Amino acid sequence: MRLCVLDLDGSVAAQPPLLARVGAGIAHGVDLRDLAPRLRLAASRSAIRTVLERLERVMAGGHGPEVIFYGSGDFHHLTAAFLQRRTRPITVIHLDNHPDWVTFPATFNCGAWVNRALENAHVAKVITIGPCSDDLAWPQLKGANLAAIASGRLEVYPWRHPPSRLVPALPRPKGLPVLGRRLYWQPVGGDAWAGFVDDFSRRIPTREVWITIDKDVLAPDEAVTNWDQGEMRLAQAMALVRAVAERHAVVGVDVCGDYSPPQLGDPWRRALAFLDRSCRPPVSRPHSALNADANAQLLRLFDDVLA
Template identity: 45%
Template sequence: MRIRIIDTDGSLMAQPGVMAMCAATGGDVVAARDLAPRLRLLAARDALAALAARLGPPEAGEITFIGSGDFHHLSLLLATRHARALSIVHFDNHPDWVRFPASLNCGSWVARALEEPQVRRVVTIGPASPDIEAPQLKGATMEALRSGRLELHAWTGLETFYAGPAFENAGASAAAGIARDGLKWRGLAGDDWRARIDAIAARLPDAPVWITLDKDVLGTGEAVTNWDQGRLTLDAVLEAIGTIAAHRPLLGMDVCGDYSPEGSLGMFRSLLARLDRSQRPVPQGDGASVNEATNLRILAAMGALLQ
């Protein structure tokens, strides 16, 4: 396993255990703080191209840490620079599936991924945020849900208004109960976790899998993030990744969800931030130590899975 750190915001540089493990395993640090103002929340094309050039050629079996969840859309660059068919399994408290604006941002990168022909399927696991309510009214990529190229497995069962023709998601029909007047997500909470994940893994297309983990899918005891947080445990996430790896080869993984102050975002990014997320206060205590403990557990588990 090769460890790579994209230093967007200094959050990982403040984790000595992670930095030591990166160095000990021959990993590298990609300097990107100069690009961060043009990458945070929304990726400017020139900044994204500059980052791609700094990354160099891709290698299978890499795990890349990218800092705050404000940079989660960099996952698309990391996954698709591998010029081959793949599926993406996405652990997140948010669906990141918005089609508009037609840019690469932290709320739209899943929709952008589904525009890439090499991406066979995206499976999102764990959202507990209000973003999944009335998805058709919030710009979600409904066509991909209907076709099964996008599966979403919410944390809690939720009946949500759906205005339009009968909704059917062939790829995730076992994960959603359909009513004439609405869509009901079948929640993960209280369900048989192993059976659900095993079924998800068994349905994956015959292609390698890219894993992307936003730590805001975890509770506050295991992550301190810039976003509202979900209900999954790290044990559950790591168990799920192990199950997926037993069905399909893992191409690589990225991890975000470390905390960093957002600083000055400019007018457009500030507006995007206010529209796209519940604002949270600066966390109390040492968020870096909480995140470092979780990152080290991720590295210990993934060492046996990413070869």
């Protein structure tokens, strides 16, 4: 396992479990604070290239699965960049409270990165698990990539969600699995979770897998994030990772969702924040220790299943 800690916002670089490994030389630390204003919520392609260049300097020539911790979910679009470094067919397992599937703007941004990932021919499928958010309501009006669902390259399994209403006046992609004017989901929360995990392997069409975890998929008592949160328990997320690792080659994992105060210095990013998420008040309750504990548990899991 090749562990890398990207310091974008100060939220993970000082966490004891990660700091100790960087200090001992068994993990790589990469300072990206200078790029953070150009990466938060949305990223220019030049900023993405710079991230990949710095990552390649420390990861090139190594062997084994990559594990990357990198801070707030405001940077989740870096997952699409990490996937550019892969060359063989791969399935992306995406744990998140949001589908991150909007088709506009067609940039690297945290609400649309799934589409950037699907632009890579070697990404066979993205499987999104855990949303409870209202992003699934009226998906056509919110720019959801329903065409990817119709084609089978994107699967979405909410933790819980009623059927989504469709707008009759708007076109539907051919092959979209609908009944009348509603798109029915397969919720996986509650009693359905154990069976979903047991049967999950058959949904993965490739040998190689990349797992991306945004901790906003977790219940609020297990993580503090910059976004509204779901209801998955950390133990449930870890059970899925273990099940995938038992049957497939996990070549990479990235973890985001640590809270950091958003600093949005330009009108473009302020507009994205207004349109793409609820305006949350500043987080006042303790978050560093809670998030560090969740990351420590994930790190022990990766030590176990990716060795």
